[in-house]
Amino acid sequence: MNKKEIAESIYRKLEIKRFEAYSFIDLFVEAIVxxxxxxxxxxxxxxxxxxxxxxxxxxxxxxxxxxxxxxxxRKVVKFLPAKNLKETVRGN
Structure with missing residues (x-):
């Protein structure tokens, strides 16, 4: 799934404008960075x-x-998935 697909999913589920969905993703990523x-x-x-x-x-x-x-x-970004995310992906 890429940024466009995520934005489309947010757009449909929240019934907001497409540009608002893209803006939300951009702001979310910016906050993390x-x-x-x-x-x-x-x-x-x-x-x-x-x-x-x-x-x-x-x-x-x-x-x-x-x-x-x-x-x-060097510095690198590491992602540690939450326990329930790991279990969901495993199918538990």
Missing amino acids: DCLESGEKVVISNFGTFKVVDRKKKKVISPKDNQSMVIPE
Whole structure:
């Protein structure tokens, strides 16, 4: 499902204008990004948690030329699904 499909679903279920559904998605994503940028985690009940974690640097071997390389330390976004979301996806 992509942004357009999500907006269409919101548009139909809430009976709002299409541009309002798109605006809602944009504002929702913007709020999540703003929180993550400031180091906060984002907890959405019954869905999951987004948080920024530090990945340590690591040595890897390039599959192209078998050369050793170092991937530097960096920040990444991690999503931890809520228990009920995991159970729903599993079919429990």
